[in-house]
Amino acid sequence: MPGETGKLIEVALPVPLFQTFTYALDPESERVPVAGSRVVVPLRTGKEIGICLRPADGQPPRKVRRVIDVPDEEPVLNERMLGLCRWMADYYVVPLGVVMRSVLPALLTGVTQPQPSRKTRRVVRIRQDLPTLTQRDKAFTRARQQRTLFELLESLGGASTIDHLLEQLAFSPSVLKGLEKRGLIEVVNEEVDRDPFAARIQKVAPSHVPTPRQRAAIDRLTSANAGEVFLLHGVTGSGKTLVYIELLRKVVQRDGRTAIVLVPEIALTPQTVDRFRAVFGDSIAVLHSALSDGERYDAWLALKRGEKRIAVGARSAVFAPVENLGAIVVDEEHETSYKQGETPRYHAREVAIVRAREEGAVVVLGSATPSLESWVNAEAGRYGLLSLPERVGGGKLPAVEIVDLRARGEQLPPGALQPASPTAVLRERLDTAITQTLSRGEQTILLLNRRGYSAFVQCIDCGNVVVCPNCSITLTHHQAPERLLCHYCGHHEPLDPKCRRCGGRSMRQRGLGTQQVERILCDRFPNARIARMDVDTTSGKWAHAEILDRVESGEVDILLGTQMIAKGLDFPNVTLVGVVDADVGINLPDFRASERCFQLLSQVAGRAGRGEKGGVVLIQTRVPMHHAVVCAVTHDYERFVRAEVTGRENPPYPPLIRLLNIVFSATREKLTADAAIAAGEWIRGLIAAQKLSDVTVVGPAPCPIERIKTRWRWHVLIKSSHAGDIGRLGRYFAERFKAPAGVRVTLDRDPVALL
Ligand SMILES: [Zn+2]
Numbered sequence: 211m212p213g214e215t216g217k218l219i220e221v222a223l224p225v226p227l228f229q230t231f232t233y234a235l236d237p238e239s240e241r242v243p244v245a246g247s248r249v250v251v252p253l254r255t256g257k258e259i260g261i262c263l264r265p266a267d268g269q270p271p272r273k274v275r276r277v278i279d280v281p282d283e284e285p286v287l288n289e290r291m292l293g294l295c296r297w298m299a300d301y302y303v304v305p306l307g308v309v310m311r312s313v314l315p316a317l318l319t320g321v322t323q324p325q326p327s328r329k330t331r332r333v334v335r336i337r338q339d340l341p342t343l344t345q346r347d348k349a350f351t352r353a354r355q356q357r358t359l360f361e362l363l364e365s366l367g368g369a370s371t372i373d374h375l376l377e378q379l380a381f382s383p384s385v386l387k388g389l390e391k392r393g394l395i396e397v398v399n400e401e402v403d404r405d406p407f408a409a410r411i412q413k414v415a416p417s418h419v420p421t422p423r424q425r426a427a428i429d430r431l432t433s434a435n436a437g438e439v440f441l442l443h444g445v446t447g448s449g450k451t452l453v454y455i456e457l458l459r460k461v462v463q464r465d466g467r468t469a470i471v472l473v474p475e476i477a478l479t480p481q482t483v484d485r486f487r488a489v490f491g492d493s494i495a496v497l498h499s500a501l502s503d504g505e506r507y508d509a510w511l512a513l514k515r516g517e518k519r520i521a522v523g524a525r526s527a528v529f530a531p532v533e534n535l536g537a538i539v540v541d542e543e544h545e546t547s548y549k550q551g552e553t554p555r556y557h558a559r560e561v562a563i564v565r566a567r568e569e570g571a572v573v574v575l576g577s578a579t580p581s582l583e584s585w586v587n588a589e590a591g592r593y594g595l596l597s598l599p600e601r602v603g604g605g606k607l608p609a610v611e612i613v614d615l616r617a618r619g620e621q622l623p624p625g626a627l628q629p630a631s632p633t634a635v636l637r638e639r640l641d642t643a644i645t646q647t648l649s650r651g652e653q654t655i656l657l658l659n660r661r662g663y664s665a666f667v668q669c670i671d672c673g674n675v676v677v678c679p680n681c682s683i684t685l686t687h688h689q690a691p692e693r694l695l696c697h698y699c700g701h702h703e704p705l706d707p708k709c710r711r712c713g714g715r716s717m718r719q720r721g722l723g724t725q726q727v728e729r730i731l732c733d734r735f736p737n738a739r740i741a742r743m744d745v746d747t748t749s750g751k752w753a754h755a756e757i758l759d760r761v762e763s764g765e766v767d768i769l770l771g772t773q774m775i776a777k778g779l780d781f782p783n784v785t786l787v788g789v790v791d792a793d794v795g796i797n798l799p800d801f802r803a804s805e806r807c808f809q810l811l812s813q814v815a816g817r818a819g820r821g822e823k824g825g826v827v828l829i830q831t832r833v834p835m836h837h838a839v840v841c842a843v844t845h846d847y848e849r850f851v852r853a854e855v856t857g858r859e860n861p862p863y864p865p866l867i868r869l870l871n872i873v874f875s876a877t878r879e880k881l882t883a884d885a886a887i888a889a890g891e892w893i894r895g896l897i898a899a900q901k902l903s904d905v906t907v908v909g910p911a912p913c914p915i916e917r918i919k920t921r922w923r924w925h926v927l928i929k930s931s932h933a934g935d936i937g938r939l940g941r942y943f944a945e946r947f948k949a950p951a952g953v954r955v956t957l958d959r960d961p962v963a964l965l
């Protein structure tokens with residue numbers, strides 16, 4: 211009889227099955243797990259870490275295996291966190307054990323083992339600057355690779371780890387040796403800080419007096435009811451952070467409760483984090499992506515024990531194990547990085563609202579360009595709306611001008627692998643503005659949301675475009691080192707001057723990337739100090755903060771970058787923002803493409819004129835009448851929303867309805883298509899049988915990106931205005947539809963993109 215082996219418990223395990231498991235407790239064991247305790251249990255031939263849910267009831271299975279270990283004295287998840295996990299499992303249609311694994315730090319789930327942190331690293335540093343172009347040309351006459359490496363180091367802030375240069379960027383050691391021998395660079399051993407973010411100099415918090423608008427928002431938030439949600443719509447530079455800080459002062463310092471602050475990405479928002487640290491000092495735990503698993507666990511423990519009272523971090527900080535939660539701030543709530551790209555595909559903003567309601571905390575969603583979802587909720591009265599329509603200190607929003615790229619300028623030259631000419635890339639208006647800004651000793655930010663040298667390479671004889679062998683994506687041309695690279699799977703290959711289809715020698719670069727703009731800027735403004743910030747220059751853990759610190763201290767004249775540079779930066783000496791090509795991404799086959807474009811343009815425009823000198827924004831575009839561009843120019847958020855919501859009425863898209871995207875993928879195309887078609891029929895049958903008249907099915911059809919990492923992709927899109935119907939249908943499908951072997955099925959509820 212199973213009863214003789216001891217009491218039975220129900221356990222959630224991180225396996226892809228919609229069920230829980232029954233195990234028996236060892237009657238000899240001293241430690242008895244409660245709900246939320248970790249348990250080590252046998253699973254098939256191995257062991258797995260699970261979470262005890264409750265004493266098992268009902269008929270126990272015939273063969274019950276025994277719990278091997280109960281590692282902790284205290285449960286790792288309290289009742290409320292268990293409730294939150296159940297909600298996530300239910301809403302996002304994910305097995306409970308899989309949700310729990312993503313909520314806990316990796317060290318507790320057995321995913322990773324603690325690793326000793328490396329104490330030193332080998333770093334390459336520039337020893338001698340070559341400020342003029344003449345010096346540079348002379349120094350590198352016959353050493354092109356050396357020049358490339360040297361200039362790359364400059365764009366990285368003058369230093370990089372040797373691993374990054376040799377392994378990720380594939381430079382040859384001989385190029386490095388050459389530069390070292392000539393005394394231009396040096397290789398040194400550098401101490402690695404355990405947590406360099408903790409060592410950042412804490413600036414004294416300036417004691418701002420809130421403006422009447424800020425005061426009103428603060429008063430409303432500090433007198434809010436438990437579980438209330440607010441949308442704080444404040445233009446760029448309107449002082450949203452001060453409002454957050456005053457709310458936290460009340461919640462944490464006066465009421466003795468705890469708080470969570472979510473930011474899109476810690477590395478990109480060092481200034482925001484610094485401001486919180488300046489006020490709350492040691493009571494903050496900063497959960498950033500560069501923490502080792504051990505450090506992350508330390509921070510988790512400090513929050514759980516109440517030694518730290520405020521958790522600041524990206525998406526997963528919403529699971530910070532704080533007790534007595536009083537407030538959750540979601541800064542830049544429109545950012546898509548709040549949505550997790552893998553199972554469980556949760557949205558941290560939605561999880562924050564559910565958690566806060568459960569725990570009686572106040573939620574503030576802050577943005578200059580709120581997501582349409584949040585805006586519609588605020589308009590309907592489900593969220594309180596707080597507005598900061600003016601910049602603090604009497605600052606004005608910058609004047610924004612359009613530079614029409616369709617107007618006659620120099621066209622791209624024909625011929626083999628010719629780079630774009632400077633005047634085709636920086637039109638006269640922008641070129642002049644940069645020159646003037648440099649001459650005044652002020653700073654420029656230039657945005658181009660595409661990394662690499664050129665977007666793709668095409669044969670002008672036969673039209674052939676070089677695509678990735680694993681994905682249906684064009685390869686991006688990169689320099690330093692020169693190669694064609696897939697941004698989805700990392701495949702790279704050398705640049706072939708000959709067309710592989712027709713054998714012709716007329717391969718041409720198409721579309722600009724940040725590397726090419728950097729090259730053009732270096733040639734055009736040889737005395738300017740230029741920094742480039744994109745995925746390729748920021749692979750080092752602290753590269754973002756290092757580049758931004760150099761901009762702040764005035765060591766950079768022109769900061770060029772992808773969308774990374776559009777976020778909460780606040781540099782008073784930046785008086786010019788230029789958008790090199792606003793149209794990147796505006797025509798993506800995704801219903802949010804315009805919204806993203808508007809948000810990006812508005813955000814980057816907001817970097818200009820933060821100080822007394824004011825500022826100007828120049829947007830180069832081929833679609834000056836597009837509503838995303840027009841509304842960004844006029845800083846008219848509400849007009850954008852009206853136009854955009856109208857555009858999502860027919861066919862209907864969120865926020866007017868809810869979506870569930872079911873993606874099928876497999877390495878064989880026919881298998882993928884057949885599975886998606888079978889699923890589509892299955893779902894239509896279910897809808898008819900259940901009389902779900904409000905649910906519609908779109909597809910099956912191939913995904914806009916048909917193939918990623920050698921897997922073909924099809925999808926079925928479910929639409930409904932009833933969240934409950936979508937949830938029930940999703941669960942019924944996930945639990946009962948049997949996909950053929952080899953087909954992966956992923957359910958993405960409230961997707962942020964359909965690519
Ligand atoms: Zn060809």
Ligand SMILES: [Zn+2]
Nearest residue numbers: 678681696699
């Ligand atoms: Zn690829």
